Amino acid sequence: MSQRIPGRSRAMTRWRNWAGSAECVPHRLVHATDEGDIVDAVRYAAQRGLTLRAAGTGHSFNPIATTTGVLLDLTGYTGVVALDPAAPSVTVRGGTLLRELNWALDKAGLALSNMGTLEEQTIAGAISTGNHGSGLHHRPFSGQVLALTLVTADGTVRECGPEKDPELFRAAVTSLGALGVISTVTLRCVPKFNLRVTEGSQPLESILEDIEAYAGSAEHATFSLKGWSDNASTLKLEPSDEPVSADAAQRRRANTLGEVRCATAGLVGRIDQRAVQRIMTAQLGGDAGPADYVDVSYNAFTFPQPVKFLSLEYALPLTRATDAVRYVHEDVKGFGLRTPYSITVRFGAGDDYLLSPAQGRTTAYVNITVPRTVGYTELLRVFEAALREHEGRPHWGKAHTATEETVAGLYPGWKAFQDIRAELDPDGMFTSDYLRRVLGGTRHAR
Numbered sequence: 001m002s003q004r005i006p007g008r009s010r011a012m013t014r015w016r017n018w019a020g021s022a023e024c025v026p027h028r029l030v031h032a033t034d035e036g037d038i039v040d041a042v043r044y045a046a047q048r049g050l051t052l053r054a055a056g057t058g059h060s061f062n063p064i065a066t067t068t069g070v071l072l073d074l075t076g077y078t079g080v081v082a083l084d085p086a087a088p089s090v091t092v093r094g095g096t097l098l099r100e101l102n103w104a105l106d107k108a109g110l111a112l113s114n115m116g117t118l119e120e121q122t123i124a125g126a127i128s129t130g131n132h133g134s135g136l137h138h139r140p141f142s143g144q145v146l147a148l149t150l151v152t153a154d155g156t157v158r159e160c161g162p163e164k165d166p167e168l169f170r171a172a173v174t175s176l177g178a179l180g181v182i183s184t185v186t187l188r189c190v191p192k193f194n195l196r197v198t199e200g201s202q203p204l205e206s207i208l209e210d211i212e213a214y215a216g217s218a219e220h221a222t223f224s225l226k227g228w229s230d231n232a233s234t235l236k237l238e239p240s241d242e243p244v245s246a247d248a249a250q251r252r253r254a255n256t257l258g259e260v261r262c263a264t265a266g267l268v269g270r271i272d273q274r275a276v277q278r279i280m281t282a283q284l285g286g287d288a289g290p291a292d293y294v295d296v297s298y299n300a301f302t303f304p305q306p307v308k309f310l311s312l313e314y315a316l317p318l319t320r321a322t323d324a325v326r327y328v329h330e331d332v333k334g335f336g337l338r339t340p341y342s343i344t345v346r347f348g349a350g351d352d353y354l355l356s357p358a359q360g361r362t363t364a365y366v367n368i369t370v371p372r373t374v375g376y377t378e379l380l381r382v383f384e385a386a387l388r389e390h391e392g393r394p395h396w397g398k399a400h401t402a403t404e405e406t407v408a409g410l411y412p413g414w415k416a417f418q419d420i421r422a423e424l425d426p427d428g429m430f431t432s433d434y435l436r437r438v439l440g441g442t443r444h445a446r
Helices: 037-047 099-109 123-128 167-171 206-208 211-215 247-270 274-281 297-301 318-336 374-388 404-410 414-424 432-438
Strands: 008-013 030-031 052-055 071-072 080-084 089-093 145-151 157-160 181-188 194-203 222-225 232-242 292-296 310-317 343-348 363-370
Touching: 030 037, 030 099, 037 052, 037 071, 037 145, 037 181, 052 181, 089 099, 099 123, 145 167, 157 167, 157 194, 167 363, 167 414, 181 247, 194 206, 194 297, 206 211, 206 232, 206 318, 211 222, 211 318, 222 292, 247 274, 247 292, 292 297, 310 318, 318 343, 363 374, 404 432
Parallel strands: 030 071, 052 071
Antiparallel strands: 008 030, 080 089, 089 181, 145 157, 145 181, 194 232, 194 292, 222 232, 222 343, 310 363, 343 363
């Protein structure tokens, strides 16, 4: 019997990611609102020999979600399925935004222990690409996953966790969508908490002299630097019993205005590169100086990012970070174009997921962000080449040019992942041009 066309779907509709750096015209764009829609879309693709990719808000900077087959939009598949205050844990649908989950947990007196800076990602997208925050004792965001359900190529819904099908779980948590469509995710929670946010500045070399000490100097430590300065901006977040500061909302707005300033400098820099540094270092009226305030944890971790940009990041062994940061800082200083954005360095504990960029090692995440103009693409290439020389693994959701040949040897679990992939998706339903580049093909790829 012919599989019906999935409900709420359209043919040949153009889709673009958030940054405008990737787009596709899929054979059919399907908007899922329940798990049945996901199963129907998978069976529809299987019957017609089409590939299928899942997409959320499109905040990956590369074409990880693009396809000419079936594109499954999960942004309507949202909400909390179950909340267990005793565990505590929460089960959510894969298309749920991190922002929505934060609000729901806050109402229940709970929170997530760590997260990255962007609330507009879906939960499934965040764990699939290796998203992370900062904190030497905190694993990537996927480290909070207790279980998940996965719709595989034959339309079967598979459950997995550390005790139920643990090998599949180790592969599926950070799997780039290569094993199936993540339907629901169960996350570990903690009691809600506040964080003190403290900004500062110090010479870059004083951090690099003992980068491990700096990484452990706060529960969540980060530093960033500009290509024209030898000083680093520091950011430290510490749990606090103090109430939210009166100026917390103002500080959040200041972070967003900082993004707008970067965008403005990038536009002006197309005409006059010398203006980039002037705009970024100018003292503006109402500038309150370095921050020192208390906010709710999820507001301290994240901030709105209204301006589109491009970002590249590699995860390095912490032991290689000092040399790598020195190297890339000199590269950026000597490059012909000045990016108004910072090189940002975050830290994290290792994990044991097969394709996690933090797999098996304490990690320094080195990120560079640039405006969306052609000239800056070359800066990303220079930056990337330097980080590869220091055992860097690419962030699966950010801009990079890595291939199977350059990354396979960096993952001890590479073969185990490929064996599971071949078993679950032998015909390559969940593959794409991007996945063929970074993972290689499957046994009978479409």
